[in-house]
Amino acid sequence: KQEVTQIPAALSVPEGENLVLNCSFTDSAIYNLQWFRQDPGKGLTSLLLIQSSQREQTSGRLNASLDKSSGRSTLYIAASQPGDSATYLCAAYNQGAQKLVFGQGTRLTINP
Amino acid sequence: NAGVMQNPRHLVRRRGQEARLRCSPMKGHSHVYWYRQLPEEGLKFMVYLQKENIIDESGMPKERFSAEFPKEGPSILRIQQVVRGDSAAYFCASSPFRSEQPQHFGDGTRLSIL
Numbered sequence: 001k002q003e004v005t006q007i008p009a010a011l012s013v014p015e016g017e018n019l020v021l022n023c024s025f026t027d028s029a030i031y032n033l034q035w036f037r038q039d040p041g042k043g044l045t046s047l048l049l050i051q052s053s054q055r056e057q058t059s060g061r062l063n064a065s066l067d068k069s070s071g072r073s074t075l076y077i078a079a080s081q082p083g084d085s086a087t088y089l090c091a092a093y094n095q096g097a098q099k100l101v102f103g104q105g106t107r108l109t110i111n112p
Numbered sequence: 113n114a115g116v117m118q119n120p121r122h123l124v125r126r127r128g129q130e131a132r133l134r135c136s137p138m139k140g141h142s143h144v145y146w147y148r149q150l151p152e153e154g155l156k157f158m159v160y161l162q163k164e165n166i167i168d169e170s171g172m173p174k175e176r177f178s179a180e181f182p183k184e185g186p187s188i189l190r191i192q193q194v195v196r197g198d199s200a201a202y203f204c205a206s207s208p209f210r211s212e213q214p215q216h217f218g219d220g221t222r223l224s225i226l
Contacts, residue, residue, distance in 0.1 A: 004154075036217075041222070042219060043217050044155075044203065089154055100147075100157065101157070104154040
């Protein structure tokens with residue numbers, strides 16, 4: 001059974017810093033791993049999706065990596081901005097399971 | 113190109129009433145997934161449906177909860193005799209194919225039980 005854990009649960013950093021959010025999963029037979037952003041009271045916005053055959057994906061200031069052997073993914077945010085403040089969720093998708101298994105999220109606050 | 117549409121956005125019910133949550137998938141998508149997000153928690157899978165079929169309901173509570181995705185119209189998540197613990201955000205996602213595509217999420221329905 002796939003389990004996904006995100007550490008830390010909350011993170012507060014000053015504007016401009018580079019930061020890393022961590023995601024670990026127990027079943028390495030994932031099909032893909034997805035990072036989402038969730039603003040308070042809102043839905044989910046997909047940020048990056050990494051297929052199991054890939055090592056990383058980049059979009060603007062965001063870079064996500066995937067290491068299946070160690071069961072880890074990281075989301076790197078460069079030059080953080082107050083607008084990056086949100087909860088970040090990672091979700092693992094196992095082929096055959098046809099459902100996403102989410103971590104509890106990291107609540108990120110960027111202080112001006 | 114409307115995304116996944118959920119309504120209502122907010123729903124308030126008293127204990128013992130019924131709640132009906134609706135989800136219209138993206139155009140061309142025939143696969144629908146429901147997830148529940150309890151306060152301060154991540155999303156938990158509830159049920160996966162294709163048109164007129166329930167494929168996986170392993171995350172659905174055994175009692176009071178049901179889901180359908182009829183041939184015509186939106187998918188419905190129905191909660192009978194609601195209790196305080198049902199208060200949560202309920203999200204719907206859709207995809208065009210089985211398993212291969214990422215899931216696109218709606219903005220959710222926030223259910224509050226008085």
